[in-house]
Amino acid sequence: MSNIEYNPKSEHAAEFIHDGEIRDTLSYAIEHRNDKALIEEILRKAEEGNGITHREAAVLIEVEDKEIVERIFHIARQIKERIYGNRIVMFAPLYLSNHCVNGCVYCPYHAQNRTIPRRKLTQDEIRREVIALQDMGHKRLALETGEHPKLSPIEYVLESIDTIYSIHHKNGAIRRVNVNIAATTIENYTRLKDAGIGTYILFEETYDRAAYEKLHPTGPKSDWAYHTEAMDRAMLGGIDDVGIGALFGLSSYRYDFVGILMHAEHLEARFGVGPHTISVPRIRPADDIDPTDFPNAVTDEVFRRIVAVLRIAVPYTGMIVSTRESQRSRELVLDVGVSQLSGGSRTSVGGYAEGIEDAEESAQFDISDNRTLDEIVGWLLDLDYVPSFCTACYREGRTGDRFMSLAKRGLIGNCCAPNALMTLAEYLEDYASPAVKLRGKQMIARQTAALPSLKVRDITMRNLEEIVKGKRDFRF
Ligand code: SF4
Ligand code: SF4
Secondary structure (H helix, E strand, O other): OOOOOOOOOOOOHHHHOOHHHHHHHHHHHHHOOOOHHHHHHHHHHHHHOOOOOHHHHHHHHHOOOHHHHHHHHHHHHHHHHHHHOOEEEEEEEEEEEOOOOOOOOOOOOOOOOOOOOOOEOOHHHHHHHHHHHHHHOOOEEEEEEOOOOOOOOHHHHHHHHHHHHHOOOOOOOOOEEEEEOOOOOHHHHHHHHHOOOOOEEOOOEOOOHHHHHHHOOOOHHHOHHHHHOHHHHHHHOOOOOEEEEEOEOOOOHHHHHHHHHHHHHHHHHHHOOOOOEEEOOEOOOEOOEOHHHOOOOOOHHHHHHHHHHHHHHOOOOEEEEOOOOOHHHHHHHHOOOOOEEEOOOOOOEOOOOOOOOOOHHHOOOOOOOOOOHHHHHHHHHHOOOEEEOOOHHHHOOOOHHHHHHHHHOOOHHHHHHHHHHHHHHHHHHHOOOHHHHHHHHHHHHHHHHOOOOHHHHHHHHHHHHHHHHOOOOOOO
């Protein structure tokens, strides 16, 4: 019996992602999955919209009664509508390099894979990629790179961020660069912060240490504790927006679901601010990776429940799904919690610009949703969502606890809604097809008229007129 105690405030991974606490939680959840009185109490708390604990959330994941499952979806939908309205924030990944020293068995970039072409973008190629992304209409990127201290050291990442922010092609600009790079030192996190990154993103892959060690047999990433404590170092280095996630299907989804929430509770307990986002990727086929090698695959139904209960448990944390998911499964999770989507994505190194060598063959995983950004924007409008290209909070310094306190007081609604409409208007003027432009303009007219504050409505209408005349970058 281990003598490590569960302590959400601890700086040690084994104490805040405590294996015993997770296993006890899973047994508790199974034991209480038909406990009507307890479930009612949890649902009442959930309806208040201030979150529930990992234990309570675990019970909701196990509930068997179909009517209660529908109530869970209903509550998640209400919370989502209250906090996020019908806005969906858009972004795209940008792969810088697929050189990697790690041995992650589920990723084709693992060091032993000799069949995949290895690519690292030059600054000139990054410029071409960013111009292609700007020409699609993107304003927000997530940088991705394999871990290779010699070929893609932190200096390369910092230089690439500078390059990205410096490019202004026609009316285009990348206004927020989120960064998904390997766990690193406090000093390097400070350098990323100073380079002006938005969110630092790092997925835990699986919180189950034993499974993690099997899935990561070689390379620096094999150190579970160093990887799991990365967000603590990021926060100590001054980054206050961090994005966590697990790769569902690698190991037990139940374990990883509880692990994500305990990670969020830990960041809140230790730093007073939880994660800015949670990503919910599922394992996908890729070069030399067969998903049938992973018997823990998560069904659409379970996936939807995971998203809904996360929305209930951490109402103010953005939730992201990527183009790993098909149009249909994205639709299933949009209405119960997801607030950010990627669109028009390429998961290869050099996949956006024309003519970058080996770009097609260097993908990290196969994409299920292959539609263009314009098609995704049109689809979201048809579903009555407002696609948003907003990056205002980060640029106004509303990050970390400042963002959370604003969000919790509901003030974000006065910023997000008009910002979504103004950034959508920019997109429509500069990049949309005629049909999408027409639908988008109708949406903007309807939604502007519905803005609750007269003052905000007036300013928004004025700014929308200016956008049509060619002015850009308005924000609340
Ligand atoms: Fe490298 Fe990341 Fe792929 Fe692991 S998941 S092999 S660290 S690129
Ligand atoms: Fe996100 Fe802030 Fe923009 Fe709202 S105003 S969409 S929270 S960046």
